Amino acid sequence: MFEYLPNIIFVVVLFLGLYFFSRNLHRLYRNINLGKQIDVSDNKKQRFINMSKIALGQGKLIKRPISGFLHVVVYVGFIIINIELLEIILDGILGSHRLFSSYMGSFYGYLIGTFEFLAVSVLLAVSVFWIRRNVIKLKRFFGDNMKGWPKNDANIILYFEVVLMVLFITMNATDLKFQEMNSGNLISGYIYGFFSDYSIESLHLIERASWWAHIIGILIFMNYLYFSKHLHILLAFPNTYFAKLNNIGEIDNLNSVTKEVKLMMDPETAFSNDVSESDEIDKFGSSDVMDLNRLQLLNSYSCTECGRCTSVCPANITGKKLSPRKIMMDTRDRIEEVGKNIDLNNGNFIDDGKTLLNDYITKEELWACTSCNACVQECPISIDPLSIILDMRRYLVMEESSAPLELNNMMSNIENNGAPWPYNQMDRLNWKE
Amino acid sequence: MEKNLHVKTMADFAAEGKEPEVLFWVGCAGSFDDRAKKITKAFVKILNSINVDFAVLGTEESCTGDPAKRSGNEFLFQMQAMTNIEVLNSYDVKTIVTTCPHCFNTIKNEYPSLGGKFKVLHHTQFLNNLLKEGRLKIEGGEYKGKKITYHDPCYLGRANNEYNAPRELIKKLELELIEMKRCKSNGLCCGAGGAQMFKDAEKGDKEINIERTEEALETKTSVIAAGCPFCNTMISDGVKAKEKEKDVKVLDIVELIVTAQDL
CATH class of the missing domain: 3.40.50 (Rossmann fold)
Known part of the structure; x- marks a missing residue:
């Protein structure tokens, strides 16, 4: 009976890891669905191409060659090394040891050798990431709200990766049977020498400890994702799939407004049957996260806080408060707050007197945007901070009438004489004189 | 005349x-x-x-x-x-x-x-x-061989992916195009977009048009070309603020063509 104890413990640990992970995913899905529905069912082929190029192919990251290259190393390493996870899980459940080695022959050595090479590459890349963040202190990793949790989170992720890679190599290095095969121990073969004085028993103990710590570490990391910017490793895929397909210069036309404008321009339609009375009048624009659409909320959960957007924002570059990254982080913080509120109140949101507007994002930030789309262009996973800024401006103008005075003047000029300046429309052709 | x-x-x-x-x-x-x-x-x-x-x-x-x-x-x-x-x-x-x-x-x-x-x-x-189509012919004129830089308007470039058309015309005019550090899809906004043209900027440590103009002036060209009336105004103001209006002209591509063709 006791001989099966490790198998049982493993299955229980694995089950707990997956159970909590699925709970996290469920909460994520629930929170995103607090947003408004958006039709993204069109052009599946193009969406698939975008996802393949941008998320799977890392196409937009390469634009910044150094960080882009390092990211590809960590990304490829992460994905390929995780193939090993399959063997680890099967070994754990069945109580076998390196199950695949007996089926794969010499190919097994090549496979593990590749993993070891990648593990060391990841270690190197992660070290450079850490140095860029903590020693060189690259500007884009600081500023606006990159203090406290966001700052720690970034480093915790790097430490996690270091620990997992070190455990993986140690596990291989102290595995006598694997070292005796002498195939695939590309890196661990050298580390093995370091353990030459150790007894077989201690080697076995270290090997087992590393093996368990490695798999438990992965399960913890998986459950850490939801609370971290590292969630992007999952959400980058749906995010690039659902991202806007049209020219980025296009801003959607609000259907609710179209209805009203048509009524105004052609009052007769008011009495036609097309307009049913049950049509609720929508709130125009967004003052809180529930007014945003689901894609915008997905965007906020996908953001990796890399700051490429903020580093190219003309307003931010010239010292204004606006930071597109902060817009995304604020949105995520607020939707999380709303989610927790719902959890505490048996599935209902109880008004907490707060909104995304004012309590998180100020008017000053919103009015500093030039709508130049540099942030949208720059985001490596197609996040659109501009759409949130515009939806909040819509709320400010159409619900609160609180645009800056000069903009109100501009708008009344357009209304009265068809130009943003106070010129007479009848003078429109005077330029040719 | x-x-x-x-x-x-x-x-x-x-x-x-x-x-x-x-x-x-x-x-x-x-x-x-x-x-x-x-x-x-x-x-x-x-x-x-x-x-x-x-x-x-x-x-x-x-x-x-x-x-x-x-x-x-x-x-x-x-x-x-x-x-x-x-x-x-x-x-x-x-x-x-x-x-x-x-x-x-x-x-x-x-x-x-x-x-x-x-x-x-x-x-x-x-x-x-x-x-x-061969209907229009452009040759180098007054500015032939001169160094020029081109500012990409956000709403032509990033928004609609048109970077080539203005550059083709500059090439036909036989001008030497010196690109700014931030050009094409990386181009920096002039500061007028999103209705900023009609209001004062929020508090900061610099005006956006000054940031962009400084970058354009770094190219040491005598002409800054643009393809947008608002960019033109913003950069012209920037050039004036930098007291360079005697050395550097801010012109639309069509103005370059008109001068070259002596129209």
């Missing part, structure tokens, strides 16, 4: 029972702003010189609604859009050319779902097409 410009309105064409090959959407800046009016005239001079049968809407034209939309006033935008679309459709307009990337973007991308489906071209694209 200012030659007389030959400009007909859509109403003129309709009265004659004819249709122009293209509608020139002049835009508010092009109609009213003194600096931008020169760009409008320069473009018309080129069209006149090769007998392009174009029309303008004249007093029937009204703001596309771009600054209202980007300020958040979707109501005003859609009222403007629907009124304009009604006018354009009543004349059965098919092709529109405009010297303003904001009008260009709005009519091209935001009018179709409101019932306004037109082929829309920026003036640099339109002139490029004429070049390819």
Whole structure:
């Protein structure tokens, strides 16, 4: 009976890891669905191409060659090394040891050798990431709200990766049977020498400890994702799939407004049957996260806080408060707050007197945007901070009438004489004189 | 000597029972702003010189609604859009050319779902097409061999992916193009977009147009070319603030062509 104890413990640990992970995913899905529905069912082929190029192919990251290259190393390493996870899980459940080695022959050595090479590459890349963040202190990793949790989170992720890679190599290095095969121990073969004085028993103990710590570490990391910017490793895929397909210069036309404008321009339609009375009048624009659409909320959960957007924002570059990254982080913080509120109140949101507007994002930030789309262009996973800024401006103008005075003047000029300046429309052709 | 410009309105064409090959959407800046009016005239001079049968809407034209939309006033935008679309459709307009990337973007991308489906071209694209058809010939003139830099308007470049058309024209003018550090899809905004043109900037440590102008001046060229009346104003102001207006000219691509062709 006791001989099966490790198998049982493993299955229980694995089950707990997956159970909590699925709970996290469920909460994520629930929170995103607090947003408004958006039709993204069109052009599946193009969406698939975008996802393949941008998320799977890392196409937009390469634009910044150094960080882009390092990211590809960590990304490829992460994905390929995780193939090993399959063997680890099967070994754990069945109580076998390196199950695949007996089926794969010499190919097994090549496979593990590749993993070891990648593990060391990841270690190197992660070290450079850490140095860029903590020693060189690259500007884009600081500023606006990159203090406290966001700052720690970034480093915790790097430490996690270091620990997992070190455990993986140690596990291989102290595995006598694997070292005796002498195939695939590309890196661990050298580390093995370091353990030459150790007894077989201690080697076995270290090997087992590393093996368990490695798999438990992965399960913890998986459950850490939801609370971290590292969630992007999952959400980058749906995010690039659902991202806007049209020219980025296009801003959607609000259907609710179209209805009203048509009524105004052609009052007769008011009495036609097309307009049913049950049509609720929508709130125009967004003052809180529930007014945003689901894609915008997905965007906020996908953001990796890399700051490429903020580093190219003309307003931010010239010292204004606006930071597109902060817009995304604020949105995520607020939707999380709303989610927790719902959890505490048996599935209902109880008004907490707060909104995304004012309590998180100020008017000053919103009015500093030039709508130049540099942030949208720059985001490596197609996040659109501009759409949130515009939806909040819509709320400010159409619900609160609180645009800056000069903009109100501009708008009344357009209304009265068809130009943003106070010129007479009848003078429109005077330029040719 | 200012030659007389030959400009007909859509109403003129309709009265004659004819249709122009293209509608020139002049835009508010092009109609009213003194600096931008020169760009409008320069473009018309080129069209006149090769007998392009174009029309303008004249007093029937009204703001596309771009600054209202980007300020958040979707109501005003859609009222403007629907009124304009009604006018354009009543004349059965098919092709529109405009010297303003904001009008260009709005009519091209935001009018179709409101019932306004037109082929829309920026003036640099339109002139490029004429070049390819052989109707327009451009050679180096006064500025031949001179160094020039080009500022990508956000609403032509990033928003609509057009980086080549203006550069092709610069090449034809036999000018040496020196790119700024931030160019094409990395281009920095002039500071006027999103209705910023009509308001003071928020508190910061610099004006955006100064940041952009400094970058343009770093190229040590004598001409900063642009393809947008608003960018033109912002960078001209920047050049003035840097007291460089004697050494550096801010010109639209069509103004370069007019000077080169001595129109």
